Amino acid sequence: MIRCPACPADVELRAEGQSAMVACSACGTEIDVSQRPPRIIHRFNEAPRRPLLPLGSRGTLRDRDLQVIGALQRSDSKGYWHEYLLFNSSTGFCWLVYDTCHWSFGVAVEDTSQLVVNALVRYEGRGYRRFRSGTAEVDWVVGEFYWGVHRGEQVFYVDYIAPPLMLTSERARGETVWTKLEYIEPAQIDAAFGIKSPPRQWVSSNQPNPARLQLRRILPALVASCVAVAAIQIGTVLRVREVTFPSANYHFGAVNEAPEKVFGPFAFTAPHSLNEVTASAGLNNSWVELDCVLVNATTGETFEFTDAFSYYSGSDSDGSWSEGGFQNTALLADIPSGTYNLVVEGLGADQSGRPLSQPVTLSLRHDVVPWTNFWLVLLAILAYPGYLLYRGRADEKERWESATP
DSSP, X not given: OEEOSSSSOEEOOSSTTTOSEEEOTTTOOEEEOSSSSOEEEEOOOOOOOOOSSOTTOEEEETTEEEEEEEEEEEEEXXXXXXEEEEEETTTEEEEEEEETTEEEEEEEOOOGGGOBOSSEEEETTEEEEEEEEEEEEEEEEEEEESSOOOTTOEEEEEEEEETTEEEEEEEETTEEEEEEEEEEOHHHHHHHHTOOOOOOOSOOSSOOOHHHHHXXXXXXXXXXXXXXXXXXXXXXXXXXXXXXXOOEEEOOOSTTOOOEEEEEEEEEXXXXXXXXEEEEOOOXXXXXXXXXXEEETTTOOEEEEEEEEEEEEEEETTEEEEEEOSEEEEEEEEEOSEEEEEEEEEEEEETTSOBOSSOEEEEEEESOOOHHHXXXXXXXXXXXXXXXXXXXXXXXXXXXXXXXX
């Protein structure tokens, strides 16, 4: 503990013998403590700074009991950030960097021989992409530091990222120092130091992509679900019989007449089967509507459905156009086994109201593969991962919008 030479405040030295300077928390005066008696480096008289992590606060990170002994703010053309110097008497110094509601834990790179600096920096077997660079200036400083940092000090910095890691080089007074930082979730800092971090607003430079992290978490369940659905569908494909009956034609009557015609009999051998009735015709600006009833020849049980379609085409000021199609397929699900007849009554006409002269061809397939349910289930399974892929790309775009060209 020393007395501030510029004001009556006591200044606590938490790393005495290892600190080179200390800034008074009461008035901001910068004091050289590398010699005795301490001497003033720069005198200030200002309101006390209140860092988010108070000086002297303790917390446990990386299995280390750490104490906050210094804090400073730096800024450049893009904004400002806080740097907190932490100390442990056994392991020495480390850093917490607070930037736009995000936290990173940093340690000095002692052996720079492992650094390979090109367009892509390689360190400890990992590649780091250049992200941002600029000149940063110290806006204020409180507490103690192991070098003579002072307000107004400028450094040229370059950040290289490989989320959740970042390498930062700082060059000042002809010397370059490197720091390795790792992203830390704000909840961990809050739990360690008993604070409440402000909510995050956007993706930070070295923050792991939240959407891609979530995608990796759900990947095992996603793969298992897709495999299960595929296995069920393969089993269904191997089980079904897929019997195609000969096609038949339905002929229309006069205007507003819907002649009844019976097709069959058809033997449905599979229990609770899925069946397709496809109606097709070469339409030209005309429509077809068939009212159909599938009748069990033994029990009289009936299954009613409609098979309707139309096709129109023409041209206007925007060019040629067309709508509709030349066929429609009706699906009949969960049909019991048995012998069935298909009873059809239909109407069809062109845009002038004349009945169709050409017949409609009817095709019946028994016990077909239910592909619609398979694709719907698969789409439902992939919907959330698809959103995460989209969100991950958007997060990366947001991250790199703040990068320096």
